[in-house]
Amino acid sequence: MSIKLISLIDKARPRRALFTTFTFSISWFEAIIVPALRRWSCEQIDVLVDARYARRSTDEASGLYIGSAYRVIPVYMAKTTVFHPKLVYLEGYDDADRLVVGSANLTLSGHGKNLEVLDAISAADEPGVLGEFSDFLDGLTAKYDFSADHAEILGGYRTRIRARLPKLGPVDDSTRRAWLVHTLSRPAAEQLTEHAYRLDNPHTLTVLSPFHSPTGSPVQELADEIGVGKIRIGLDGKNPVAPFLRDGNAFDTVPGFVRADTDHFDRTLHAKCFEVEGNDGVIVMTGSVNATAQSLASTDNVEVSLVRLLDETPFAWKKLDQPKEYKACEFNVDELTARKPALQVSLTPDNRLVGQVFPAGADQQVTLEVLDGDTSRHLQQYVPMTNGAFDVRLNRTLKVDNALQLVVTGDDLYAVGWINVELDLRTDPSQRELAKASARLLAGEHRNADLDQITNWLLSLQSRLKPTGTPGGPRPGGAGPKTKAPPARKMTYAEWRKTIEEAQGSNGQPALSRNAVEAAIQWVNRDVKKRRDIPELKVPEPKNPGGPTEGKPDTPNKPDMPRGGSAPKPAPGSKPRFIASEDDEFSQQPGTSQDNDEAKETDERFLQALEAIPRGLELDARGSIVPLLVELSATQVLKLTLNTLGPVENSGRQTSQLPLIQGWLNRFARFEYSEQNREALLPLFAAMACCAAEFHGEVVLPSLKEALVRLLGRSPEAGEVLAGARLGFESDRFERLNDEGKQAVLVRAGDIEASSTNSDVLTDLIVLTLGPQSRTCPSVAPEYTPVIRALHQYQRQPDSKAFGVVPDGVQASSAPCCGGPLHSDDMTILRARRQVVCKECKRPIFYGLDPAVLEERGLTNRFKV
Structure with a gap:
């Protein structure tokens, strides 16, 4: 009989296979059937077993692939009734589905020793039988108890059949x-x-x-x-x-x-x-x-x-x-009397045990024990079970390759069953490798090879995302839509994180995508974890406030730590060491191995992969995985900011010409997020904006306000920035900041709300400078002095173009006014500062200003786009 069944499998070349049986032999099934299905790259194997014999199968010590290569679903039957069908449904790649109906159980006796009968039909020959099989699956899930996941799995087969039947034409009962x-x-x-x-x-x-x-x-x-x-x-x-x-x-x-x-x-x-x-x-x-x-x-x-x-x-x-x-x-x-309850249980990709006991019994707290053969791998007590169901996140990652069992014990309750590891059952090999790499990173095992898996996944973002419309979010011209959107609903931290953590990847694997991003964030913050038990170094109080200097940042000699930052632990007998640059993080230190070149190369690839995030968001910023990806990018920018600040002058703040967080906010605020993503991202953006105000100084306030307005499509409500930042700081994305530092940063929320947007400030300055009453160059903040001086040269030339405008989201290669070259470095500065003086014609160039607003303010014919 086994030869006959295998020949049918070889003929069908199935993509998915569903078996039903009364008794079940794991060793026979894994030795004969699983290899035959794997030979044809069968993606999904499910076995429905009478619950009594599903439980007895846990006595077999030879199970290796149950729960990982195929799924076992026990069917609970009351008293002496039995779940007795012996079916095989083979879903073919070529749509040539087949149904095998027989008398043999999935055992060596059934397919080798007994006298059995076996019959098989093809959907093409007898579509009516396939329709009746679909009805059987429908009735089975309606009459008997299945967990939600298992009911969904059976529903997937039913849906496939019903979608296939119309292609086969109508069933003629008279000729069946x-x-x-x-x-x-x-x-x-x-x-x-x-x-x-x-x-x-x-x-x-x-x-x-x-x-x-x-x-x-x-x-x-x-x-x-x-x-x-x-x-x-x-x-x-x-x-x-x-x-x-x-x-x-x-x-x-x-x-x-x-x-x-x-x-x-x-x-x-x-x-x-x-x-x-x-x-x-x-x-x-x-x-x-x-x-x-x-x-x-x-x-x-x-x-x-x-x-x-x-x-x-x-x-x-x-x-x-x-x-x-x-x-x-x-x-x-x-x-045949069912004295023991049936247990249907799955280990989800995000490390949760989700199970259902049938019959449900009384609500109670139970103990869960994960067994690998005779070895106990995990014990978790006081797990609430309601109506027979439990759902608990494991407090450790299970790293075993053998079949796993779960034992559930409680008051007058003892249930045991195989754990279906959904990560292995629902994903292809590449996704499984990604998930395992993510699990190891989340468990604190920082290995370069695992980071490579995350890196490759990030690099594939652009190929997986598809354009959903005009990139760049709100249209060019400033701070977003003209219509006022409702303010974001106030959320608790738990509610906010839930909107993030229920994210789904573009491949439909929510936990897989989430874990990959969480692992990447943990990698970025791995240096923080090494410092947690280290006394914090005192930070010098800022002296006289001052603004940023022009030109490129100086190379720091002894950079101070930013407020709220934490310090690396000094090695015994050495002085405290601060990371002054990104490359410096990988430089040789006493006591380290000689593998730093490889580590540096791995990390550099990872940093390059992070650039796939904004490129991907230009194509699609509406997916539910988007907030997590944005959080990953923000975590890296925060790390670079706190590790590369300098030089620290009187203000204690960064004097870089291009503040990292400000530039990040400007770039990431302009994508075409869904309304749900905008709401989910507000706490992150608010917290990052407060960090930028604290570490970069007042000069960036207009840009920060504009980024928040651009994200929301409206001006923040009173107290909304502070409330959002508080939520954001509760997440581990900001674990670089200690509690004192977070409180200092939160103070800047009011400054951001009170500030005008950068577009408004620049527009006001342009109007003031070019106005007929402006006989002398206005006195402005140092950061605006060069462009205002250049602009004032054209105050008395009302018929000439006084300045140029590069629309938001445009990567210009030539200056608007003179057509001279505009290099990528110039565009980087222009996007960050929103203003620059053209090197060719010496006229100002402004970025992202709304031409309609400029014309409304009386500047028609004074600029060129």
């Missing part, structure tokens, strides 16, 4: 030759009787079954309903014992006896076959239905068989004179 029989709502005997009416003068009923009622009454009643006058009972060829009472049976006359005439008649009988002969053909029903009252004449069990209308019998029957003896079937009722 095969039907699926199941017992979810009607007894099998009743359905077989209806199909037997298709025959002219049905006269003989032959029943081959390993199990009968002691009196044989179900067979006699079936014969009476069909109207046949002759009954034949098939016996075990090796041990031809009549399986009912000699005396006191229900047969009207002594039935005839036959055995299946096959080359393997000496095998133990386990086949189930009902055959009705008529004058013009034969009806054959094969599958899981036995000749017992519970199986044949009731809806207690879950049974499935296939009925065919044939011109002649496909079987050869050999007549037996007399049975060896009469011996009624003995049923071990105690063995």
Whole structure:
């Protein structure tokens, strides 16, 4: 039988496979069936097993792939009823789906030692049978208990079939030759009787079954309903014992006896076959239905068989004179009684155990123990279980490659089952490697090879994202839409993080994408974790405030730590060491290995991969994974800011011509986020803006205010920046700042709200400078002095273009006024500062100003775009 099933698998080349069985042998299934399916790159394997035997399978010590290469779903049946169908649904890559209906369980006996019967149909030949199988799955999930995840999995097969059927054309009942029989709502005997009416003068009923009622009454009643006058009972060829009472049976006359005439008649009988002969053909029903009252004449069990209308019998029957003896079937009722609850449980990609116990029992706190063979890998107590369901995040990452079991214990409760590791079951090999790399990084194992996995995933962002519209968010011209959007709803920290952590990746794997980003953030902050137990160095109080200097930043000699920053732990016998640049982080230190070149190369690739984030957001900033990606980029910028500040002058703030956080906010505020993403990103942007105001000085306030207005599409409400920043600082994205530092940074929220936007400031300055009353150059802050002086040269030339405007989101290569070259470095400065003096014509160039607003302010014909 195993050769036959494997040949069907080879013919179908399935993409997905669903099995149902009563008894189950893990060792046989993993040795024979799993390799056959893997040979054809089968993506999904699911096995429905009667809960009693699913639990007994946990006694097998040889399970290696259960829960990782294939999923086991136990089906709980009350009292002595059983889940008994033996089906295989093979979803083909070529749409040639096949359904195998048989009598054999997924065991060595079923597919090698017993005498079994197997039938298979193709969707192309018998689409009606596939439709009935879809109805069976529908009825199964409606009548019996499944966890939400498992019901969804079965629904996926059902959806596939129903989507496929219309392509096969309408089913003509008048020409059908095969039907699926199941017992979810009607007894099998009743359905077989209806199909037997298709025959002219049905006269003989032959029943081959390993199990009968002691009196044989179900067979006699079936014969009476069909109207046949002759009954034949098939016996075990090796041990031809009549399986009912000699005396006191229900047969009207002594039935005839036959055995299946096959080359393997000496095998133990386990086949189930009902055959009705008529004058013009034969009806054959094969599958899981036995000749017992519970199986044949009731809806207690879950049974499935296939009925065919044939011109002649496909079987050869050999007549037996007399049975060896009469011996009624003995049923071990105690063995079938469900005393132990069924357990359906999954380990999700984000390290949560989600399970359901059937029957539910009382609500209580339970203990969960994860077993790897006989070894306990994890114990978690006091887990709440409500209505039989539990959902708990493990407090450690499980790093085992063998099959895992879960034991659930509580008050009068003991349940055990296999853990379905969804990461392995639902993802392709590359995704599994990404997830394992993420898990190791999250567990604190900082390995270059794992970072490479994260890096490759980040680099693939652009190829996975697709354009959703005009990039750049709000249209050029300043601070966003003219219509006022409603203020963001006030959220608790838990609510805010939930909007972030429920993110889904573009590949539909939410936890996989989330874990990859979380691992990357942990990598960025790995240096902070090494400093947590180190006394903080005192930070010098800022002296006289001052503004940034012009030109390139000087190289720091002894940079002070920014307020709120933490310091590296000095090595024994050495002086405290500060990281003054990005490259400096990888320079040789006493006691380190010689692998720093490799580490530096790995990290440089990672930093390059971070640039894939904004490039990807230019294509699509509406996905639910977007806030996490933005958080990752912000974490890296915050690290660079706090590690490269300098030189620290009187203000204690950065004097760089291009403040990192300000530039980051300007760039990331302009993407076309969804409204949900804008709300989710407000706490991060507010916290980053407060950091920029603290570390970069008042000079950046207008730019910070403009970035927040651009993100929200409106001006922040009173107190909204402070409330958002407080939320943001509760996350570990800002763990570089200690509590004192965060409080100092939060003070700047009011300054940001009170500030005008950069566009408003620049527009006001332009109007003031070019106004007819401006006879002398206005006195302005030092950062605006060069452009205002250049602009004032054209105050008395009202007919000339006094300045140029580069629209927001445009990477200009030439100056607007003179057409001279505008290099990428110039554009970098222009985007960050919003203003620069053209090196060619010495006229000012402004970035992102709204031409319509400039014209409204009386500056028509005074600028060129």
